[in-house]
Amino acid sequence: MKILAVFPSTFEAAPTFKAAAAKARLGAEVDLAGNVRAFVSGARSAAAAKRLGVQIGKYKPQVVVLLGFGGACSRKLKPADIVFETSDERLMEIFSSLGARPGKIACSATAADDQKRLGLEREGFDAVDMESIIFEQAAKAAGARFAHVRCISDAYNSPLPADVMDSSLNPDTGAIEPLKMVSLANVKKYPTLLIGLIKFGLKMIPINRRWAKFCSDLTEKLKEMSNRDY
Numbered sequence: 566m567k568i569l570a571v572f573p574s575t576f577e578a579a580p581t582f583k584a585a586a587a588k589a590r591l592g593a594e595v596d597l598a599g600n601v602r603a604f605v606s607g608a609r610s611a612a613a614a615k616r617l618g619v620q621i622g623k624y625k626p627q628v629v630v631l632l633g634f635g636g637a638c639s640r641k642l643k644p645a646d647i648v649f650e651t652s653d654e655r656l657m658e659i660f661s662s663l664g665a666r667p668g669k670i671a672c673s674a675t676a677a678d679d680q681k682r683l684g685l686e687r688e689g690f691d692a693v694d695m696e697s698i699i700f701e702q703a704a705k706a707a708g709a710r711f712a713h714v715r716c717i718s719d720a721y722n723s724p725l726p727a728d729v730m731d732s733s734l735n736p737d738t739g740a741i742e743p744l745k746m747v748s749l750a751n752v753k754k755y756p757t758l759l760i761g762l763i764k765f766g767l768k769m770i771p772i773n774r775r776w777a778k779f780c781s782d783l784t785e786k787l788k789e790m791s792n793r794d795y
Contacts, residue, residue, distance in 0.1 A: 568601045568791050569626035569709075570784075571617060573608040573696050574741040577633040580777035581784060591740050592616055594624075597784050600791035602626070607739020609674070609695040616739070617700055621707045628653070628712070629704035630787070632780065634772075635670065635694040635715030636677050638685040642717050644768060645775040648692045651712030659786045660714060663779055670713055672698040678727035692717065714783075716776045718769065724761035 572578035575589040581603050582589035585596075594604045604620050607613030621629065635648070642648065647665040651657060657667065668691030671677075677685065677693045685693055697713045704711040719730070725746070733745050752758050 566600060566628065566791050566793065567624060567626040568628045568630065568787050569621065569624055570597070570601065570603045570787065571606050571620075571629060571631050571700065572603065573606055573613065573631075573633045573739070575605055576741065577776075578603060578605045580773075580780045584781060584784065591738065594620065598788040598791060601784070601787045606696075606700070608734055608741055609699070610734070610736055610739035612737065613696065613739035614699050614703060617703050621703060621709065625707070626709050628656070628790075629700070629709045630656070631694075631697060631700050631711070631713040632783075633694065633696075633715060634718035634776070635692045636682060636719040636723075637691075637717045637721065638671060638677075638682045638693055639668070639691040640686065640721060642691060642720060644717050644720050645772045646717045647714060647775075647779055648717070649712060649714045650697075651710075653710045653712055655790060656710075656712045659783070659790065660712075663782050663786070665714060665779070668692060670694060670697055670715055672696065676719075676727040676730040679721055679723075681727075682721070716772065716779065718772050724764040724768070725758075726755060726761075729755065729758065729761075 578589035587595040596602050606617045648668040649660040649665045650670045671685045671690040671693040673693050692715045701711045729746050
């Protein structure tokens with residue numbers, strides 16, 4: 566069984582690629598085992614969807630797992646909590662065994678601010694991302710089972726405004742370019758932005774640590790799963 570692990574950004578992919586002695590870059594792929602491949606698609610964009618479609622067509626996976634960071638909709642979730650959504654029972658078992666919790670994940674075309682996430686919470690969503698709908702469509706169109714997993718990096722009262730986070734996305738390539746967040750326009754609009762960036766960076770240290778451990782453990786579980794047909 567072939568399994569494709571898809572990461573929208575190089576930052577989300579970095580621990581998995583580093584463990585495989587490979588460099589995470591946009592469009593990069595690395596075989597973690599005979600039947601498990603990691604791939605950096607790019608974040609929500611036409612280019613990212615096209616890259617994923619080409620990769621699925623080339624690799625022909627039976628399972629596609631989307632892995633990345635996301636925002637909390639449920640006020641019960643804390644930074645570094647991990648939420649998953651899938652109908653695949655075997656994947657449910659694997660994610661749960663690694664401390665992730667089942668939930669309902671929304672998909673937003675832009676970074677969701679607190680007001681939007683409160684609305685999504687009222688609709689029953691636990692977390693929100695920006696790619697899952699279009700990526701799930703690509704996987705299912707190819708006959709592959711789909712799952713998505715989100716590590717909460719952005720809970721309520723984030724030190725970074727949603728539009729600042731949006732500004733880091735290159736809509737043409739799907740690359741995340743953090744330096745765009747400190748544009749002159751953003752700094753003028755938010756005078757305390759640099760302080761917010763420092764706070765966000767410090768907050769990400771334990772989140773990244775948790776994410777790296779989860780990805781390492783998940784790689785081993787997916788290797789075991791790939792050796793079975795079901």
